[in-house]
Amino acid sequence: MIHVENLTYAYPTGTGPALRGISLDVPEGQFLALVGSNGAGKSTLCYALSGFVPHFYNGDYTGRVVAAGHDVGNTKLGDLAGEVGLVFSNPFNQITGACYTVREEVAFGLENLGVPREEMILRVEDAIEMAGLGGLGDRSPYALSGGQQQRLAIASVMVMNPRVLILDEPTSQLDPVGSREVFELLDSLSRNGGATVVLVEQKLEWIAVHADRVIALHEGQILADGDPRGVLASAEVERMGVGSTRYTQAARRFRRREPKEVDGILPVTLEQAAEYLGP
């Protein structure tokens, strides 16, 4: 579903490439998490997968990106909409401003795609339910909480049935309640399968449980790529500023104190920690 071949990109006003020689393949339906320290290139990769690099940001672009069957570098943004969906961290800036109600806001993308009205009505209701916004359909998008607005943004993109969904730090500007709401939504997305999801997040504990695969970026290159435990428990990944889950940290402290030989990689989830530290 996603194929990246030797992607190197530099912003026009940037100092040096933001991405260097990135190559990766994401099979359909996979839930991929992107981690990395600030400036590692996570957002840039998100833009590259959704076409904003190069079409919106211009700059120096070499390599190839294929997503949802489209050669992203050579496909117009207008044609990528609805195929590859993008949600970013500021919920307020994702409100179009052209709609007076939540229902119309969700329908906005479908109107642009020319979906027939009868079909729109059904898809809008489904999307609103899926995002847990039932009952808010007639509310103004501006009258919602941050968490609700972010769920609205996700619903408004999901309603277009993209085959790839990219979320760039969707909870970083939300309060704890809002974050929890969005994570619940992402949880159901990850379990219901269907779309291929790329999620950039700082909440490593959540990724450890829900992601199928984790890629760690560092200075524009892939540092590690594998299952969550393999990547997130890696000392090198932690050293490069990605951080680690509290289970890994606890286990590391435990291993330092207890001289007992504990083999295997460090845990990244509660279950793994229990097993690791167990009798």
Place this chain on the structure above:
Amino acid sequence: MTSSLSLYAPRESGLHRLHPLTKLTSALLGVVAGIALPGVWPNYAVFLLLLVPLAAWARVLPDFGRVVIKIALPFALSLFVIQGLFWTGGTPVVEIGPLSFKAEGLYFAAKTTGRILVVMGSITLFVLTTRPDQLMIALNQRGIPKTFTYVLVSAIQLVPRFQAKANAILDAQRARGLETEGGFVQRIRALLPVSIPLVLGSIVDVEERSIALEARGFSHEGPKTSYQVLVDTPIQRVARPVMMLGAVALIVGAIFVW
């Protein structure tokens, strides 16, 4: 200057239920009438016998009256005083000390006030009874591209937000001792700490908001559909061209007949 909330007043009324383009056409007819009708009395007749009853039918009479008076009164005052007193070479009718009110000036003031009432009244009635986004949908259906109508609707939603932010910043600055009374220069200086963050912040947001719009297919080519439906009736479909013809007739009359 009136409050920041859009003037649209939602009501259950026959006028509200009319198709937006019908109301737009009527407003245009009203504006043309206000400009084209001769003399003093026709405009007052249109205002009192047509616009005011329509406003009552639409249950917006208090709002209508409030806005129209607020707009027209300062003009009327200035007109009667200034053009009344300083009409070049006019016939004096009322003496006030060294100055005198001229008949021609007073006549002009009365005529122009009538014109203002009809022109502003028509526009106000239209705005009070038409939901902006429904107007945009109607225009879209007539071929005006969505990018264009998007601008007006999102501006309408942005403005109250900006005004609220401006007021909030103003209050916060005042609490911090910002002087907003006083001399000209002082007031200007009060303007800066409020306007700068507001303007710069909103401009920087434009980038992210454009990305969000693109992600929703804003630049997607091809026919667009509409989630909302507008109700139109056969009578209105006939009435609209008739009103346009009426407007043309008034213009012709104004130029050639009177």
Place this chain on the structure above:
Amino acid sequence: MDRLRKDFTTITWVMIPVAIAINMALGFLVFSLKIPILYLDTVGTVLVGLLCGPLAGALTGALSNFAWGLFGNPGYVPYFPVAAVIGLLAGLFGQWGWYKKWWLWIFGGGLITAVAGAILSAPINAYLQGGVTGSGTDVLVAAFRAGGASILQASFLQGLVTESVDKVANYAIVWAIVKALPVRFLARFPRYENVRSD
């Protein structure tokens, strides 16, 4: 012209409503602070003209006046051609590189716009509102009328006086705004070359 079509990127379409809102917010602030003579209600229009081209500027101006109407100030509505010309001129001045010399932008741009604005507003004002403004500047109108000027002349002269101060201030504020915006952001706009410091 193809160039004019290319001016209308998604960024332009998003910027225009923001500019309209800026017009209204600043205009309202000036009113709340009871600042005399200044209106400062075309900052957004001039900004769009400079960054997105003359047609986008004209559209911003015209739509701003309709927006005022929607917010209970129908008095602005008939002046939309004037506002459109203001946006158009800002775009042309930007295209001619005037921004790069601050004095040319602020005084040249501001004063020419003031004159054009006064010339275009006077007939509308004279015909629709009898040549008065319904506000404090009517003192000027009275003075000119007492001096023997016709309705049209008095309206034009009043406009000239107030517009000169106001438009120069508008252009100065736009200059300051663009100077304060980060380059990587200015580069997004279609007419970035108007403000790029080379």
